[in-house]
Amino acid sequence: MNFRNTLLAGIAVLSMASCGQKSAENSSVDAARKLLDPANMDTTVHPGDNFFQYANGAWLSKNPIPKSETRWGSFNELDENNNAVLHQLLDSVAAITAAPKGSIAQMVGDFYRTGMDSAAIEKAGLAPLNALIARINAIADANGVMAEIALQHTQGIGQLYSFSVSPDDKNVTKQICQFGHGGLGMPGREYYFDNDPRTKAIRDAYQTYLATLHQLMGDDAATAAKNAADIFRLETALAKASLSRVDMRDPYKLYNKFTPDAIGKLTPGIDWTVMLGQLGVKTADSIIVSNPAFYAEIGKQLKATPVDIWKKYLRFHLVNDMAPFLSSSFDQARFGFYGKVMRGQQEQELRWKRVLQVVDGSVGELLGQMYVEKTFKPVAKKRMIELVKNLQQTYAEHIQRLDWMSNETKQKALTKLNGFVNKIGYPDKWKDYSAMTVVNNDYVANILASSQWAYNYNLAKLGRAVDKTEWMMTPPTVNAYYNPGFNEIVFPAGILQYPFFDEHADDAVNYGGIGAVIGHEMTHGFDDQGRLYNADGNLSNWWTSEDSANFTTKANVVVDMYGKIVAIDTTKVNGLLTEGENLADLGGLSIAYDAFKKTKQGQSNEKIDGFTPDQRFFLSWAQVWRANTRPEELAQRLKTDPHSPNEYRCNVPVSNVEAWYKAFDIKPTDKMYRPENERAMVW
Numbered sequence: 001m002n003f004r005n006t007l008l009a010g011i012a013v014l015s016m017a018s019c020g021q022k023s024a025e026n027s028s029v030d031a032a033r034k035l036l037d038p039a040n041m042d043t044t045v046h047p048g049d050n051f052f053q054y055a056n057g058a059w060l061s062k063n064p065i066p067k068s069e070t071r072w073g074s075f076n077e078l079d080e081n082n083n084a085v086l087h088q089l090l091d092s093v094a095a096i097t098a099a100p101k102g103s104i105a106q107m108v109g110d111f112y113r114t115g116m117d118s119a120a121i122e123k124a125g126l127a128p129l130n131a132l133i134a135r136i137n138a139i140a141d142a143n144g145v146m147a148e149i150a151l152q153h154t155q156g157i158g159q160l161y162s163f164s165v166s167p168d169d170k171n172v173t174k175q176i177c178q179f180g181h182g183g184l185g186m187p188g189r190e191y192y193f194d195n196d197p198r199t200k201a202i203r204d205a206y207q208t209y210l211a212t213l214h215q216l217m218g219d220d221a222a223t224a225a226k227n228a229a230d231i232f233r234l235e236t237a238l239a240k241a242s243l244s245r246v247d248m249r250d251p252y253k254l255y256n257k258f259t260p261d262a263i264g265k266l267t268p269g270i271d272w273t274v275m276l277g278q279l280g281v282k283t284a285d286s287i288i289v290s291n292p293a294f295y296a297e298i299g300k301q302l303k304a305t306p307v308d309i310w311k312k313y314l315r316f317h318l319v320n321d322m323a324p325f326l327s328s329s330f331d332q333a334r335f336g337f338y339g340k341v342m343r344g345q346q347e348q349e350l351r352w353k354r355v356l357q358v359v360d361g362s363v364g365e366l367l368g369q370m371y372v373e374k375t376f377k378p379v380a381k382k383r384m385i386e387l388v389k390n391l392q393q394t395y396a397e398h399i400q401r402l403d404w405m406s407n408e409t410k411q412k413a414l415t416k417l418n419g420f421v422n423k424i425g426y427p428d429k430w431k432d433y434s435a436m437t438v439v440n441n442d443y444v445a446n447i448l449a450s451s452q453w454a455y456n457y458n459l460a461k462l463g464r465a466v467d468k469t470e471w472m473m474t475p476p477t478v479n480a481y482y483n484p485g486f487n488e489i490v491f492p493a494g495i496l497q498y499p500f501f502d503e504h505a506d507d508a509v510n511y512g513g514i515g516a517v518i519g520h521e522m523t524h525g526f527d528d529q530g531r532l533y534n535a536d537g538n539l540s541n542w543w544t545s546e547d548s549a550n551f552t553t554k555a556n557v558v559v560d561m562y563g564k565i566v567a568i569d570t571t572k573v574n575g576l577l578t579e580g581e582n583l584a585d586l587g588g589l590s591i592a593y594d595a596f597k598k599t600k601q602g603q604s605n606e607k608i609d610g611f612t613p614d615q616r617f618f619l620s621w622a623q624v625w626r627a628n629t630r631p632e633e634l635a636q637r638l639k640t641d642p643h644s645p646n647e648y649r650c651n652v653p654v655s656n657v658e659a660w661y662k663a664f665d666i667k668p669t670d671k672m673y674r675p676e677n678e679r680a681m682v683w
């Protein structure tokens with residue numbers, strides 16, 4: 001069950017989620033100095049040899065990764081500050097025992113309290129899932145398999161495939177049913193077929209984990225081993241029919257619209273009209289199926305794989321998904337594979353942090369109301385609006401100046417740019433959770449209640465007008481996103497803080513931080529994916545064919561530039577997977593720099609701590625990306641994360657910006673020097 005991933009499908013986020021600890025200081029006396037502390041630098045490294053190390057070296061060596069983390073950097077530090085605030089809020093509402101039923105204090109408080117009640121969770125063991133497991137055990141045939149899966153979907157348990165209601169890419173005012181693939185225990189098809197030593201070791205460990213979990217469910221060793229092998233074989237067949245992550249970045253490839261009858265002809269064994277009915281869909285003239293071959297494979301496997309194996313498969317995935325909320329043996333087994341083996345995490349995060357994430361993912365706009373009331377300063381929103389305006393104006397100038405784009409396409413690009421909707425801080429209208437019941441004595445029941453609520457909330461969109469006020473991230477989230485269907489850029493309250501933004505910071509620091517984040521999100525509207533959507537949010541070509549070809553030529557330089565980087569072992573950055581994010585980083589930095597040059601500080605030469613305004617701008621940029629990363633985490637991200645590793649997110653963009661060369665007097669003999677004719681810049 002993907003609490004967050006489902007919601008985030010199709011939107012471009014600033015950074016893939018991670019969670020953190022440790023605290024960073026807040027600004028007070030000499031704010032500007034503290035916000036960019038020279039003591040964090042390593043000036044023994046020449047800025048032109050490795051800017052990331054030069055700007056962050058001392059910080060990197062002073063801040064090893066905590067045992068419970070797999071990466072430790074700016075995003076985590078800020079997460080940690082937010083967590084401290086949220087922890088207090090949660091403790092305070094959890095202490096109220098007589099809050100009125102359905103109030104924020106009752107729902108948030110009871111949710112959190114049941115999650116923290118490890119004694120009750122331990123005592124319950126697997127019992128909270130007994131009824132669901134009994135239902136799976138009672139399945140009689142292939143039709144029963146699909147019926148049970150659909151029933152679980154309606155309860156918010158997303159087995160085998162993904163299903164959601166969201167705007168039709170080519171007609172975004174209309175909601176439509178969308179079906180995607182799913183059903184794998186590892187994070188993507190690559191894990192089933194890649195043959196590098198790391199992936200092979202993970203694949204072996206996954207099969208061991210499959211057997212371990214079966215033993216915990218009561219199977220003897222031989223049965224557990226057989227079940228593990230059967231499930232792995234079924235998953236491998238599903239993986240083979242799944243798309244790669246690079247393919248999944250192509251919205252045209254994913255846009256396959258059918259009537260239920262027409263898709264049925266391509267997927268023998270699946271009755272789509274029956275399935276839609278079981279999912280609670282009353283009428284659907286047409287649906288979108290991102291990968292019909294995957295459903296054809298399901299149909300094939302329903303026939304080829306004995307029902308008994310399907311039942312084991314469904315039971316395993318149910319328990320696997322719910323393991324973090326069950327007793328410690330299940331929780332630990334799951335952590336051993338997904339945490340330790342896959343990501344190199346040595347210890348679990350503290351329970352309160354894990355429960356906090358669940359509460360945020362389940363009733364996030366209730367918790368979010370408490371959070372913004374306590375932390376959000378209207379001045380931050382006012383300042384953000386000014387920054388966005390300046391960035392937008394500067395972006396327009398860049399578009400007008402482009403030498404590779406015709407006037408015709410430029411006009412349309414400007415219409416799209418001027419049409420950006422900005423959302424800053426938190427939603428104008430909060431989600432209504434009144435249909436959800438949170439109890440005070442059963443954590444799993446609360447998780448299932450919130451999952452079911454989320455399913456019903458989503459399904460209710462069918463046939464209704466698209467609500468553009470909706471947010472896809474909760475207010476405390478340290479992240480930002482661009483949503484092409486709404487043509488909007490969104491900045492939750494959580495990211496509007498140090499080191500991204502501080503009301504006391506000089507402009508260089510704010511423009512190098514949140515300014516570049518704003519530019520990054522804006523550029524998503526014009527990256528290789530975003531450019532395919534018009535100002536109204538529809539997937540519709542607004543480019544002349546020549547301009548389109550010019551864009552692709554320029555973007556391919558970026559693909560090749562990143563694709564050459566060896567990030568770990570012999571594994572390179574995937575230039576195609578990271579294309580959109582790399583374009584956004586490049587565009588974001590260059591637009592933010594030019595916007596910064598319009599400020600008073602940007603036009604002065606007044607040094608702070610011995611650094612010029614331009615130097616401070618780039619140092620602030622580098623500070624945002626500072627992070628230590630475990631090798632296992634890095635390897636996983638190279639396969640799954642559309643963002644490049646942090647060091648390259650810092651270094652590659654600056655090496656394409658002329659102002660950085662001037663600011664630090666970079667010479668052709670420096671390692672990061674890139675000859676002018678090899679530099680990339682699209683926007």
Ligand SMILES: [Zn+2]
Pocket residue numbers: 012013014015520524581584
């Ligand atoms: Zn992004």
